């Protein structure tokens with residue numbers, strides 16, 4: 001059979017925070033390329049709407065109501081995703097939250113809210129997916145792809161952003177260590193770093209003229225990114241086109257960081 005590097009037929013992907021924005025763009029890309037996809041999200045209505053869009057691609061799709069800030073819920077959701085779809089070839093830890101305050105006013109509670117979803121939950125998600133991938137590799141079926149949505153905030157400073165930036169930089173280190181540790185099983189781990197993307201997370205900024213002028217005006221592509229702009233990178237990292245690509249951080253920001 002001819003090698004089809006971006007064909008995901010027969011592969012299964014899990015996308016956390018897959019019911020909106022970047023995660024939904026990734027999930028739709030995966031389904032369009034032939035993967036069966038499970039999305040995890042907190043909001044039942046948004047899960048149902050996203051599921052309709054995924055099913056339109058003719059693949060198996062599942063939506064699970066999960067709060068990833070609860071470790072037990074992550075463990076259960078990975079087991080449930082496996083039970084429903086049979087295997088997991090690609091796991092994308094994309095769920096994330098923003099939120100910040102001036103450093104001198106920031107509370108531990110605010111810090112924990114961000115770090116639990118953006119860092120702890122990525123660890124839990126990667127760990128549970130890796131258990132399955134490693135067990136499969138030990139039976140001779142090597143491979144698997146872990147991907148996390150980081151942010152250009154991991155490399156650029158911004159005010160009132162300590163917790164968010166720390167988590168987004170933290171996952172880059174997590175990815176590099178995971179890549180080295182799991183390479184012998186053929187499992188790779190990578191990160192994608194979005195720039196300014198028009199999603200619910202940035203709704204307030206999108207309506208702010210001065211921000212559009214200053215920040216988006218600095219983006220060489222001269223526009224906000226969209227969820228769909230992340231379909232391609234998800235397909236690439238889920239597919240056999242990327243089997244030797246691991247431990248990397250890929251910036252997708254319309255040139256903002258150049």
Ligand code: NAI
Pocket residue numbers: 016017018019020021022023040041042043066067068069094095096097098117149150151152193194195196197198199200201202
């Ligand atoms: P969004 O608000 O549309 O999506 C966030 C997703 O995470 C939603 O599906 C939401 O349900 C999920 N989520 C949040 N907390 C959760 C929890 N406790 N349990 C389960 N799911 C939870 O925003 P967007 O922009 O699509 O965010 C996706 C990722 O992209 C996040 O990790 C975010 O930090 C990252 N990002 C976004 C950028 C932007 O400009 N929009 C820039 C750089 C990174």
